[in-house]
Amino acid sequence: MHAAALQYVRKVSGSTKPSKANAEAFERAVAEIAHITQHLLDDLVTTAPPKDRDVEAAKARARAARRYAELPASA
Numbered sequence: 704m705h706a707a708a709l710q711y712v713r714k715v716s717g718s719t720k721p722s723k724a725n726a727e728a729f730e731r732a733v734a735e736i737a738h739i740t741q742h743l744l745d746d747l748v749t750t751a752p753p754k755d756r757d758v759e760a761a762k763a764r765a766r767a768a769r770r771y772a773e774l775p776a777s778a
Contacts, residue, residue: 708737 721729
């Protein structure tokens with residue numbers, strides 16, 4: 704969560720490393736965004752079953768095989 708919040712604050716502020724004068728505000732923003740994001744994720748509900756990475760990877764491979772099989776051969 705912290706890494707995503709840090710990335711967001713860096714993007715919005717346009718700075719990867721804030722000045723000493725802005726460091727406290729920067730870190731506070733990162734902490735608050737991470738906190739709010741965790742609340743969002745905790746509050747989300749779904750009725751869908753969890754996805755299985757192996758099953759999803761197999762589906763992706765099958766889609767890729769169909770897609771590449773449909774491409775015309777290069778001359």
